[in-house]
Amino acid sequence: MREFLEDAHQHRDDGYGRAQRQLKENLPRRFYKEVGVGSVGDGFAVTLDGKTPRTPGQKPVIVPHRPIAETMAAEWARQGEMIDPEHMPTVRLINSAIEAGDDRVPALRAEVVKYAANDLLLYRADSPQSLVDEQEKHWDAALVKLARHFGIGFQPTVGIIHQPQPKPTLDRLTGAVADIGLIESVAMVSLVGITGSGLLVIAHRERLLTPDEVWAAAHVDEDHNIRLWGAVDEATTRRAKKRVDYEAALRVLEAIRA
Numbered sequence: 001m002r003e004f005l006e007d008a009h010q011h012r013d014d015g016y017g018r019a020q021r022q023l024k025e026n027l028p029r030r031f032y033k034e035v036g037v038g039s040v041g042d043g044f045a046v047t048l049d050g051k052t053p054r055t056p057g058q059k060p061v062i063v064p065h066r067p068i069a070e071t072m073a074a075e076w077a078r079q080g081e082m083i084d085p086e087h088m089p090t091v092r093l094i095n096s097a098i099e100a101g102d103d104r105v106p107a108l109r110a111e112v113v114k115y116a117a118n119d120l121l122l123y124r125a126d127s128p129q130s131l132v133d134e135q136e137k138h139w140d141a142a143l144v145k146l147a148r149h150f151g152i153g154f155q156p157t158v159g160i161i162h163q164p165q166p167k168p169t170l171d172r173l174t175g176a177v178a179d180i181g182l183i184e185s186v187a188m189v190s191l192v193g194i195t196g197s198g199l200l201v202i203a204h205r206e207r208l209l210t211p212d213e214v215w216a217a218a219h220v221d222e223d224h225n226i227r228l229w230g231a232v233d234e235a236t237t238r239r240a241k242k243r244v245d246y247e248a249a250l251r252v253l254e255a256i257r258a
Contacts, residue, residue, distance in 0.1 A: 027082040035077040037069045044069035046076055055095040063094060063183065067255040071248075086241075089248035097186035108185035109177045116173050116198030117165050120218070122156045131224045138217040145208040146199060150176065176202055184256050187249040194218070194246050204250075211250050215243075 032048035043062040045052045046069055052060050053076070063069050068090070075088040085092055100108070121139040125131045143154050150172045157163035180188065191201045195218035203209040209217070216223075222239075 027084055030079050030081055030083055032076075035073050037066065037073050046073045048076060055098050057099050059098050061091075061094060061098060065255045065258075067258070068094065068183070068252055071251055071255070089245045090252060093187060093190055093245075093248060093252060094183065096190075097183045100182065100186060102182050105180075105182050105185050108182075108189050109174075109180060111189050112177050112185075112192055112198045112201060113170065113174050114198070115192050115196075116202060117170055118162070119199045120195070120197040121199050122154060122163065122165070123160055124156055124158050125221075126158045131221065134220050134224055138213075138220050142200060142203055142209060142213075142217055146203055146206075149206055149208055173198075173202060176206070181256075184253060187252045187256075190245065190249045194242050194249070205253070211247075215246065 032051075034047075034049055036047040036050075037044055038047050038052075040052065040060075040062045043064050044066045045060065045062045052062070054060055061072070063072075071090045072088075072094060075091050078087065121143055124135050124139075139156075143156070147153055150169075152169040152172050153166060154169060155163055155165055177185075177188070188201050188205070191204070191214075192198050195201065195214060197214075197218055200209065200214045200217055204211065204214050219239075222235075
């Protein structure tokens, strides 16, 4: 499961050193002129000069919701002389889902719950007080909303020593994601990888937190360090790339839920 998550985010986490330059040099040339969206059976697909694109594993890219296909089409249309997957976050996400296949859905659901059981929100700093206050402000608010919504309890701890969560809590969270399908589960795992939190992703799915509230809660520690020491260019670039993938996954989820 970890390998799938890392593969889904390999482009997002690339640096800008020699490996990145080599990647740029080896980009494929644009091979199509017209981009469209068409119906394929019960689904929808991008058309590139009338042909349906395929995943790297040669599986046809067909999705159940037209808005997702339209978003992918827009990413294909924005490509210039070269095709840069880094600027196609929705295409990469959907390709990952199709390559994974329906057989991986139970494992993907379990990954979300696994993160929630050892969640970012449950392991707190004991100092400095300014960081403690920020964690309490953002993380306690999320935990309270989840606890009230599901009728469960959490056991946060200070430090990094593992703190098991109550079994009824984990059972309830497992049930909360039991109905998610392939594309939604891949999008949620993508958000878990970006935020480091299964609880924040579940809270967003249940409409308990807005996307901006999830983003702020996921970056409490990072934002605290920025206030203390200032921003670092490389970290700022990496965060901007994460935000692009974050918003792409959110758009996919909204298209499914609509």
